[in-house]
Amino acid sequence: MILPFYQALTEDVQALSAQVSAPAATALHDIRRKALERFTAIGLPSLKTEAWRYTNIQRYLKEFPYELLTTATPVSAAVAESKAIPELDCYRVVLVNGHLQADQSVLPEGKGITIGAMSAHTTAPGFAHFNQQPHLAGESLAQLNTALFADGLYIELAANTVLDKPIHIIHVYSATAHAFIQPRHLWVLNRSAAATIIESSVHPETATVAFANSVLETVVMENAELWHYNVQQGEESFREVHTTAAQQYKDSRYHHFNFTLPNTPFTRNNLSVALNGSHTETNLNGLYIANKHQHVDNHTFMDHIMPDCNSNELYKGVLLDDANGVFTGKILVHQEAQKTNAFQQNNNLLLGSKADINSQPQLEIYADDVKCSHGFTAGQFSEESMFYLRSRGIGEDAAKALMVNAFSHDITDAIKVPALQHHLQEQIAEIMNN
Amino acid sequence: MLTIKNLHAEVEGKKILKGINLEINKGEMHAIMGPNGSGKSSLASVLAGRDNYTVTEGEVWFNGKNLLDLAPEDRAREGVFLAFQYPVEIPGVSNLNFLKTALNEIRAYKGLPALEAREFLKLTKEKQQLVDFHSNLMNRSLNEGFSGGEKKRNEIFQLAMLDPQLAILDETDSGLDIDALRIVSNGVNKLRDAEKSFVVITHYQRLLEYIIPDFVHVLYNGRIIKTGTKELALELEERGYDWLKEELHLKESV
Numbered sequence: 001m002i003l004p005f006y007q008a009l010t011e012d013v014q015a016l017s018a019q020v021s022a023p024a025a026t027a028l029h030d031i032r033r034k035a036l037e038r039f040t041a042i043g044l045p046s047l048k049t050e051a052w053r054y055t056n057i058q059r060y061l062k063e064f065p066y067e068l069l070t071t072a073t074p075v076s077a078a079v080a081e082s083k084a085i086p087e088l089d090c091y092r093v094v095l096v097n098g099h100l101q102a103d104q105s106v107l108p109e110g111k112g113i114t115i116g117a118m119s120a121h122t123t124a125p126g127f128a129h130f131n132q133q134p135h136l137a138g139e140s141l142a143q144l145n146t147a148l149f150a151d152g153l154y155i156e157l158a159a160n161t162v163l164d165k166p167i168h169i170i171h172v173y174s175a176t177a178h179a180f181i182q183p184r185h186l187w188v189l190n191r192s193a194a195a196t197i198i199e200s201s202v203h204p205e206t207a208t209v210a211f212a213n214s215v216l217e218t219v220v221m222e223n224a225e226l227w228h229y230n231v232q233q234g235e236e237s238f239r240e241v242h243t244t245a246a247q248q249y250k251d252s253r254y255h256h257f258n259f260t261l262p263n264t265p266f267t268r269n270n271l272s273v274a275l276n277g278s279h280t281e282t283n284l285n286g287l288y289i290a291n292k293h294q295h296v297d298n299h300t301f302m303d304h305i306m307p308d309c310n311s312n313e314l315y316k317g318v319l320l321d322d323a324n325g326v327f328t329g330k331i332l333v334h335q336e337a338q339k340t341n342a343f344q345q346n347n348n349l350l351l352g353s354k355a356d357i358n359s360q361p362q363l364e365i366y367a368d369d370v371k372c373s374h375g376f377t378a379g380q381f382s383e384e385s386m387f388y389l390r391s392r393g394i395g396e397d398a399a400k401a402l403m404v405n406a407f408s409h410d411i412t413d414a415i416k417v418p419a420l421q422h423h424l425q426e427q428i429a430e431i432m433n434n
Numbered sequence: 435m436l437t438i439k440n441l442h443a444e445v446e447g448k449k450i451l452k453g454i455n456l457e458i459n460k461g462e463m464h465a466i467m468g469p470n471g472s473g474k475s476s477l478a479s480v481l482a483g484r485d486n487y488t489v490t491e492g493e494v495w496f497n498g499k500n501l502l503d504l505a506p507e508d509r510a511r512e513g514v515f516l517a518f519q520y521p522v523e524i525p526g527v528s529n530l531n532f533l534k535t536a537l538n539e540i541r542a543y544k545g546l547p548a549l550e551a552r553e554f555l556k557l558t559k560e561k562q563q564l565v566d567f568h569s570n571l572m573n574r575s576l577n578e579g580f581s582g583g584e585k586k587r588n589e590i591f592q593l594a595m596l597d598p599q600l601a602i603l604d605e606t607d608s609g610l611d612i613d614a615l616r617i618v619s620n621g622v623n624k625l626r627d628a629e630k631s632f633v634v635i636t637h638y639q640r641l642l643e644y645i646i647p648d649f650v651h652v653l654y655n656g657r658i659i660k661t662g663t664k665e666l667a668l669e670l671e672e673r674g675y676d677w678l679k680e681e682l683h684l685k686e687s688v
Contacts, residue, residue, distance in 0.1 A: 388522040391482050392536040392592065393510035393543070402535060406526025406575075 098183025112161030149184035250277030452656035565621035583614035619644030
């Protein structure tokens with residue numbers, strides 16, 4: 001279906017309502033209609049929208065005449081294979097434009113494991129969590145996704161189910177014309193379940209541009225643990241707004257790692273965590289290394305609703321050439337959330353002559369017995385360190401690569417999957433050596 | 435091997451070196467002494483290529499190459515090594531990875547293949563023993579949390595690994611207790627051979643009891659005002675620098 005998409009978004013949202021697909025009179029249909037209404041009410045973010053002050057999303061939406069694409073045509077297995085992580089022993093899920101490709105996937109099987117297309121699991125017990133994360137309501141692009149998404153990946157682990165290997169999800173985005181693609185995923189880990197999930201994406205075409213507006217909801221129930229790695233190392237012909245909305249319950253642990261590497265020109269990551277239970281642990285780690293004219297915006301929100309929770313957020317950025325970085329770290333501590341520990345740090349290396357970073361912590365604290373802190377740095381390499389390395393025969397480029405690896409080591413060291421850790425360290429060195 | 439002719443250098447417009455002349459041949463051990471602020475460390479920095487120094491006059495030739503034309507890394511690859519007075523801490527860069535990178539960059543410059551992991555480890559072990567460097571420091575971040583003595587020993591260990599032709603030791607003895615001084619000096623002595631030359635910059639004669647120099651130069655106000663043998667160092671220890679300064683002023687006023 002060809003649609004002058006930007007025009008529809010701004011001038012004639014009702015034209016989109018024909019795109020809302022779900023069996024009429026089902027709960028999902030109702031949710032979608034409401035989401036479209038909500039999108040209409042909020043409208044597209046502009047530079048006047050507080051959460052989008054440093055990212056002109058409209059500029060990116062207008063950049064190409066995108067068409068809303070809800071289908072997938074078969075893509076060669078080599079495309080997904082190009083994003084395989086060497087030496088990684090894992091399950092693999094390949095999605096094309098959000099649609100599961102069973103023939104290219106190796107899915108985990110066994111008692112307690114449910115994994116498959118979202119469209120096939122709308123009646124699964126865990127689907128009750130769909131669209132429940134409280135922060136989604138305020139995000140117009142997330143509402144747009146809710147209204148119009150075609151498909152995505154549903155994962156549910158029953159209580160006490162522990163995956164023996166990581167799942168590597170490879171999102172393939174493929175289209176013959178400039179396409180706006182909206183996958184939607186829901187992962188539910190029930191009580192004491194545990195999993196490690198790695199995401200990568202790839203857009204093989206170079207003549208057409210794909211813009212993904214993806215939304216993932218993760219629900220980490222009581223005492224469950226999720227290690228979640230998102231590796232954004234995309235193509236120049238790719239653009240992305242990536243929304244991850246997590247909910248945690250009592251005693252649960254959620255470890256989120258986001259890596260944004262070249263060459264996708266525009267990346268916006270919305271990451272929000274709602275703490276619905278106490279005694280939780282949340283680690284949000286981010287590393288962005290951007291070059292050329294890349295614009296990377298990490299927008300994070302830690303919502304401390306319940307008492308006795310710990311969150312730790314560390315985002316580090318290396319901005320080369322003319323790259324632009326944006327970091328927002330909102331921490332909201334509700335009045336009931338006593339004994340909260342919430343820490344946040346954003347450190348940047350500005351290495352390009354026109355590189356810049358806009359960083360803003362937003363701490364709102366309504367409880368009186370909490371420990372919260374935030375910090376921000378932006379700087380260059382220490383000249384003394386550079387001289388020391390060079391005086392040992394190490395050339396300027398190799399010295400910079402060593403220093404960037406050193407700068408990012410507290411993020412990469414925290415990766416619990418050795419093959420992924422090794423892979424990313426190599427990628428970082430390669431980026432710096434080019 | 436190294437010829438310094440009438441070297442003048444300044445930093446932020448301030449003249450620091452005011453006409454240094456020095457000739458160093460293969461296998462020689464030169465000590466450079468002098469009071470604080472005389473330009474000793476500046477000379478080391480200029481030779482290693484620290485970029486806040488501007489050479490305004492003079493030449494430095496190293497094995498027939500104009501050293502001043504080379505980037506710091508190329509000076510190192512040609513065989514010049516500076517042991518830092520204050521070695522830098524670089525968190526996140528492991529000592530081992532740092533050395534491997536340095537060694538292989540130098541080898542690549544010379545057209546040699548990178549060392550195999552096994553060869554590298556063998557070499558590392560051998561040199562660790564030679565200069566008495568603890569292997570438990572190897573996997574730590576470069577100099578991070580090292581004691582003063584450990585940092586200086588790491589400099590000597592790097593010297594042993596990189597095997598330069600000319601090693602400049604910039605106040606390597608400062609701040610060392612007597613045990614560390616002995617270990618560092620022993621390391622240097624073991625590395626001495628007929629091909630390698632040393633410039634040992636020091637404020638204290640004490641070091642020269644352990645490392646016996648062939649020549650001692652006194653640097654004062656940016657110039658070498660006296661050259662002698664190891665006995666000169668003893669004389670300086672006993673008499674200080676004032677008599678030299680007086681001698682100099684008498685000469686200059688004539």
